[in-house]
Amino acid sequence: MQKYEASSSVVRRLPRYYRLLKELEREGQRRTSSRELGERLGMTSSQIRQDLSCFGCFGQQGRGYTVTELREHLECIMGLPQKLPAILVGAGSLGKVVSENVRFEQRGFRLTGIFDIKPELIGKELAGLSILPMEQLETFCAEHQPAAAVLCLPKESAQAAAEQLVSLGVRGLWNFSHCDIAVKGAKVVTVHLDDSLMTLSYHLHNQ
């Protein structure tokens, strides 16, 4: 598979392009332009063209992009059809909401294991999986080789868990632990819910 190199800001915008293209498809639209994409996303058309060209999407002069082709191309770039195995660590209230609400299968992953430290949670079912004790993490990783782990832990235990997971072969962490984590050899994407709340605050004060 071809690999792309793009700045983290460009990568962060990819899902927004993808969502908009799916919306255009639902609206029955066949073609689009960098101008239209820009207008709907509040960006300039040259920024759109520049971003998409990082991934070899150039459009046709004067004719723009074919919506479905571009959507499928972005889907492949993000590896969404691959469904990499992922585990979730921390099956408390946050882990429950994440495992039950996130559409992993449509977003490039399939959940293959859920782990917790609390004895009272072990064996309970979550998102169709039986919660496993942390003691089984090592054997499980050796056998199933999860590529990614979702961290739904208190921030005190997140860094240590992250290091353990990476030592067991996990290469990507989706971190809900309200703290920044860094582990050599792994990509960490942290969910900052607060960021979107702050933008709402901004809009209410600058309406």
Add this chain to the structure above:
Amino acid sequence: MQKYEASSSVVRRLPRYYRLLKELEREGQRRTSSRELGERLGMTSSQIRQDLSCFGCFGQQGRGYTVTELREHLECIMGLPQKLPAILVGAGSLGKVVSENVRFEQRGFRLTGIFDIKPELIGKELAGLSILPMEQLETFCAEHQPAAAVLCLPKESAQAAAEQLVSLGVRGLWNFSHCDIAVKGAKVVTVHLDDSLMTLSYHLHNQ
């Protein structure tokens, strides 16, 4: 208070600047530059300067920005010290996690009411508040005038609830309902957890 006009992309980057500045403060750093900010955020220094200049932050030629001043300025621009009253609608598992995990008071809001439609939830305590029935929404809004509402509803009921809230004076919606919502007269910020999961997928395929 001064009002600013900036594109939605610039506004979306504000919380990231803000978080980075807080980190620099914790690290004991007094001054910073657009170059340093750019390096740490994976952006060009000219983009940083351009973004910040939208809010009247120009820095000093050759001396850059004072970390604390810039952080305080961004804080004011986002209205964080104001703590606007907000309510949460939908006290199921998602609403519970949001109300208990989000630091509203540090992000420009204070939670003043929580509502649900399910009789078995009414009167239960969540985030220090007693869950109220939807029938009391109108009287509550007339009395407390919430500026914003957090929507933790199934997507089928989100649009109708949003319209009702806006008719009762709510001006901003923080939408967790897995669907795009549009209501005239209100700003809607939708949380797309899936977006960050897709960027993780991207990184794992393009490492």
